[in-house]
Amino acid sequence: MNLSKLKFLAPLGIAAALMGASNTETITVKGSDTMVIMAQRWAEAYMAKHPGTSIQVTGGGSGTGISALINGTTDICNSSRPMKSAERAKLQERYATLGIEIKSAKDGLSVYVNEASPVKDITLDNLRDVYLGKITNWKQLGGPDAKIIVYGRENNSGTYAFFKDHVLSGKDYVASMQSMPGTAAVVNAVSKDPNGIGYGGMAYAKGIRIIGIRKAAGAAAVEPTAATVGNGSYPLSRYLYMYTSKRPSGAVKEYIDWILSPEGQAIATQVGYFPAR
Amino acid sequence: MESKILALSLILAGIASAQTVGEVKELAEATEGKLTSLEENYLETKTTVAGLAKLKISGLAQVQGQYYLDTGLVSSSRTQQQTYFRVRRGRLKATYDAGNGSSFVTQYNINETGLSAQDIYFKWNEPWLKTFSVQAGLQDIPFGYEIGYSSSTMEWLERSRFVSNAMFAGEKDVGFVLGATPKVSGLDVVEAKVALMSGWGLATNQADPKALIGRLAAGKNFLDAGVGVKIGASYYMESFVNQVAPVAAKAATKYKNATLASTPLDSVAAVKEVTSDYYVVDGSTNFKKTGFREELDANLIGADFQMTADLSMIPGLAGAKFSGEMYTGTAVGLAGSNKRPAAITDALYQRDLLAWYAAYVQNIGKSVQTVVRYDVYDPNTSVSGDEVGAWKPDPKDAKKKVSTNGTSKTDLQYSTLYLGLNVFLNGSTKLSIGYDLVSNETSNSLKSTEAISDFSKDAEDDFVTVRGQFSF
Numbered sequence: 001m002n003l004s005k006l007k008f009l010a011p012l013g014i015a016a017a018l019m020g021a022s023n024t025e026t027i028t029v030k031g032s033d034t035m036v037i038m039a040q041r042w043a044e045a046y047m048a049k050h051p052g053t054s055i056q057v058t059g060g061g062s063g064t065g066i067s068a069l070i071n072g073t074t075d076i077c078n079s080s081r082p083m084k085s086a087e088r089a090k091l092q093e094r095y096a097t098l099g100i101e102i103k104s105a106k107d108g109l110s111v112y113v114n115e116a117s118p119v120k121d122i123t124l125d126n127l128r129d130v131y132l133g134k135i136t137n138w139k140q141l142g143g144p145d146a147k148i149i150v151y152g153r154e155n156n157s158g159t160y161a162f163f164k165d166h167v168l169s170g171k172d173y174v175a176s177m178q179s180m181p182g183t184a185a186v187v188n189a190v191s192k193d194p195n196g197i198g199y200g201g202m203a204y205a206k207g208i209r210i211i212g213i214r215k216a217a218g219a220a221a222v223e224p225t226a227a228t229v230g231n232g233s234y235p236l237s238r239y240l241y242m243y244t245s246k247r248p249s250g251a252v253k254e255y256i257d258w259i260l261s262p263e264g265q266a267i268a269t270q271v272g273y274f275p276a277r
Numbered sequence: 278m279e280s281k282i283l284a285l286s287l288i289l290a291g292i293a294s295a296q297t298v299g300e301v302k303e304l305a306e307a308t309e310g311k312l313t314s315l316e317e318n319y320l321e322t323k324t325t326v327a328g329l330a331k332l333k334i335s336g337l338a339q340v341q342g343q344y345y346l347d348t349g350l351v352s353s354s355r356t357q358q359q360t361y362f363r364v365r366r367g368r369l370k371a372t373y374d375a376g377n378g379s380s381f382v383t384q385y386n387i388n389e390t391g392l393s394a395q396d397i398y399f400k401w402n403e404p405w406l407k408t409f410s411v412q413a414g415l416q417d418i419p420f421g422y423e424i425g426y427s428s429s430t431m432e433w434l435e436r437s438r439f440v441s442n443a444m445f446a447g448e449k450d451v452g453f454v455l456g457a458t459p460k461v462s463g464l465d466v467v468e469a470k471v472a473l474m475s476g477w478g479l480a481t482n483q484a485d486p487k488a489l490i491g492r493l494a495a496g497k498n499f500l501d502a503g504v505g506v507k508i509g510a511s512y513y514m515e516s517f518v519n520q521v522a523p524v525a526a527k528a529a530t531k532y533k534n535a536t537l538a539s540t541p542l543d544s545v546a547a548v549k550e551v552t553s554d555y556y557v558v559d560g561s562t563n564f565k566k567t568g569f570r571e572e573l574d575a576n577l578i579g580a581d582f583q584m585t586a587d588l589s590m591i592p593g594l595a596g597a598k599f600s601g602e603m604y605t606g607t608a609v610g611l612a613g614s615n616k617r618p619a620a621i622t623d624a625l626y627q628r629d630l631l632a633w634y635a636a637y638v639q640n641i642g643k644s645v646q647t648v649v650r651y652d653v654y655d656p657n658t659s660v661s662g663d664e665v666g667a668w669k670p671d672p673k674d675a676k677k678k679v680s681t682n683g684t685s686k687t688d689l690q691y692s693t694l695y696l697g698l699n700v701f702l703n704g705s706t707k708l709s710i711g712y713d714l715v716s717n718e719t720s721n722s723l724k725s726t727e728a729i730s731d732f733s734k735d736a737e738d739d740f741v742t743v744r745g746q747f748s749f
Binding site: 071092094098101178179246 | 327597
């Protein structure tokens with residue numbers, strides 16, 4: 001082997017170093033629709049204070065965001081569910097990293113009904129049966145004799161996955177569930193449908209009513225509040241995550257540090273979520 | 278008069294009003310009907326779309342140019358070609374996940390040389406313990422790490438010389454793989470596979486016994502430290518039955534119109550009277566053996582590890598991967614190839630081998646990857662130096678050579694230093710440049726006037742590859 005031939009690779013090494021060293025003040029954020037309003041508020045507030053930084057926020061769902069992180073088309077992924085081991089393995093194959101998980105806020109996954117609905121709370125078992133298609137009439141839940149119209153999210157949504165895992169125990173949603181492209185669409189549908197039921201983040205609760213959740217038939221109903229979500233007594237409490245492919249550095253690190261600061265966490269509270277810590 | 282007009286107006290208005298209410302009611306009923314119809318259509322469409330969502334199509338194209346730095350390679354194996362273009366991969370893969378624990382995969386490779394099946398298998402995951410699975414069909418051989426590692430994500434351009442030039446060339450076989458991934462806490466990092474496969478790769482003419490293959494791997498991620506570690510051990514056991522061509526040739530003589538293809542070796546009683554040859558090339562002069570239906574064992578063991586670490590605390594760097602594999606044991610190949618025999622009529626050569634590689638991958642930023650790999654493959658550890666290809670003059674014809682130990686250039690050790698650079702142009706397109714510095718063991722017994730086959734020194738066979746890849 002003639003090592004003098006290695007000179008051939010010198011320009012390639014320089015090119016690699018230059019490409020690797022390239023830096024930008026533009027930060028892309030993609031993922032959870034549940035988090036998109038909060039992420040936009042964070043971005044607006046941060047850009048107002050840091051004019052040299054441009055932050056582009058888009059939704060699309062947690063699964064879409066994680067795919068974008070693996071493909072390298074976003075700097076930060078927002079996700080309303082933890083990253084799956086298969087997704088982490090893909091990240092490991094592509095970047096040789098395991099990804100960095102940042103708990104950015106807390107949410108109580110809320111169950112929505114129309115403001116006119118007399119139903120005030122629901123047990124976890126009944127909620128599961130509604131979404132499995134076993135309970136189909138409001139009369140079975142103490143409401144009027146009317147068919148329950150079930151609204152939910154599409155399968156690229158982290159909220160869809162969280163609800164499926166924690167409420168449906170991994171079983172499939174009822175086929176008649178109307179899949180909506182975002183939490184805002186779920187809220188809009190339920191606000192116009194007196195027989196509708198839906199789920200989503202607390203921050204979207206406009207024009208609908210959030211009902212309490214009972215862990216069992218005899219248990220007290222718990223509504224999602226700062227206290228119940230904070231101490232975990234609300235049965236559907238969850239973290240909202242941000243992921244990066246490697247340890248955040250430069251502008252991305254500064255932005256994430258700011259989100260976790262009291263100022264950033266205050267915005268999470270204003271939007272309707274709760275501080276991560 | 279005015280009162281009559283007013284009364285008439287009221288009556289007419291009432292009639293009109295009644296007509297309007299009736300129309301509205303009718304309209305509402307019609308609208309409700311349409312909505313119901315739309316809802317039914319929506320559910321039908323949703324069911325259809327949900328069915329289609331179970332089918333996933335993915336694909337991969339790898340187009341490359343290779344430039345041979347040494348003219349020795351150019352003048353011999355590739356007449357006057359110093360640059361060589363080809364479509365290395367043109368893959369199309371369809372995966373249907375039924376959503377009930379069963380799935381089906383079919384994958385084909387299409388390039389300028391034709392179409393070939395790569396994967397045709399189905400997988401069933403048992404629903405009770407959610408631990409075991411069975412995968413049946415044409416699929417990857419579950420031995421070692423590299424074989425099952427997709428070439429679309431592989432950091433180097435070709436798998437190690439052992440995998441691509443020896444027993445696992447082609448990487449595929451037909452058979453059944455039992456998998457286990459325990460869901461028990463503490464054991465959920467373990468993955469085990471046991472396979473029974475044809476042992477003949479893509480050849481249709483198989484002979485018993487089949488190959489028994491096993492792999493046990495365990496991995497652990499240390500998220501806080503950003504470090505992931507995985508280790509694995511593999512085993513391959515197969516026996517090849519000696520049924521070489523001379524047997525059939527003699528059978529053909531004995532049975533007038535019999536030919537190699539038309540004479541089933543098992544069914545011709547007279548064949549059993551005929552002995553046949555096989556070769557155990559262990560360096561001794563007694564390398565030629567005889568014995569019809571003699572079994573030659575291929576027993577290999579392998580160990581592999583992969584470690585990834587987030588090095589982004591160092592400015593400019595990102596994730597790093599350090600990996601390696603080692604294989605040793607006895608393999609069965611042919612006179613001029615270390616690949617698995619592809620037909621039951623080939624003369625068999627048994628050799629002891631040792632192969633290993635170590636690789637380091639360093640990501641720089643989000644879109645650049647640098648790779649260094651050192652790959653060693655010794656197909657015959659029993660011979661070295663001038664012993665490889667040793668010969669003496671043929672007593673019958675002094676101009677001819679006769680091997681003294683049955684070895685040839687097939688038994689030479691090779692080591693390859695690979696230096697590579699991968700640039701991810703976007704989420705689907707990758708550009709790779711690789712430099713293979715190939716070194717062979719030298720033997721004065723293998724002198725030649727052609728540079729490419731003169732193994733008394735390092736053969737001139739280094740090359741550079743530029744590859745573009747698109748995957749979806």
